Amino acid sequence: DGGITQSPKYLFRKEGQNVTLSCEQNLNHDAMYWYRQDPGQGLRLIYYSQIVNDFQKGDIAEGYSVSREKKESFPLTVTSAQKNPTAFYLCASKGAWDSGANVLTFGAGSRLTVL
Amino acid sequence: AQSVTQPDIHITVSEGASLELRCNYSYGATPYLFWYVQSPGQGLQLLLKYFSGDTLVQGIKGFEAEFKRSQSSFNLRKPSVHWSDAAEYFCAVGASRNTGTASKLTFGTGTRLQVTL
Numbered sequence: 001d002g003g004i005t006q007s008p009k010y011l012f013r014k015e016g017q018n019v020t021l022s023c024e025q026n027l028n029h030d031a032m033y034w035y036r037q038d039p040g041q042g043l044r045l046i047y048y049s050q051i052v053n054d055f056q057k058g059d060i061a062e063g064y065s066v067s068r069e070k071k072e073s074f075p076l077t078v079t080s081a082q083k084n085p086t087a088f089y090l091c092a093s094k095g096a097w098d099s100g101a102n103v104l105t106f107g108a109g110s111r112l113t114v115l
Numbered sequence: 116a117q118s119v120t121q122p123d124i125h126i127t128v129s130e131g132a133s134l135e136l137r138c139n140y141s142y143g144a145t146p147y148l149f150w151y152v153q154s155p156g157q158g159l160q161l162l163l164k165y166f167s168g169d170t171l172v173q174g175i176k177g178f179e180a181e182f183k184r185s186q187s188s189f190n191l192r193k194p195s196v197h198w199s200d201a202a203e204y205f206c207a208v209g210a211s212r213n214t215g216t217a218s219k220l221t222f223g224t225g226t227r228l229q230v231t232l
Contacts, residue, residue: 042223042224042225044222058219088156103149104159104220106159106160109158
């Protein structure tokens, strides 16, 4: 079945360490997104990519970095510069409008805890 | 800038009772509107969407929503709630179709639904 796979599901990190969250999709979607979710704040957009080798900052990009070397993959690195990284991270993808898939499909999420 | 307001943080209903979750949006053009549901520790699942046409849209799990342009609202309804409907519900607004894959969604802060037996 097609879908989005995020790994790891749970991740613990010490302060000062960088961590990378994986996001892989086999939906053949062009666009991919990273959202951060905190209790009572909904989802906030970190980065998004419309095409391979191109990505744009979202609303809260500071302290994060991404790459898009393959259509299927959009990893997110949480750097030591991110002041409050403990959160639930959601990856999503979306197809082109005329593909009938112009809605966000989400992965199951990764929960990052900084110790 | 687009925005979404979900005024109810937490709602409790009895199983079998009707449900209405409120959503108000702010957007300068014709919006795309969505409702997603999230179970604890999981990703979001699409319940329904409005792009154009009939303002009453049907979704999965017996949910429906009505787009009211004059009120800038897109409230979610279900005539009879089941215990398995307990979850968090998010309303979202996005750009119109002309922006294609570049469109971004703005989410509300969510409404947590509790169902009592």
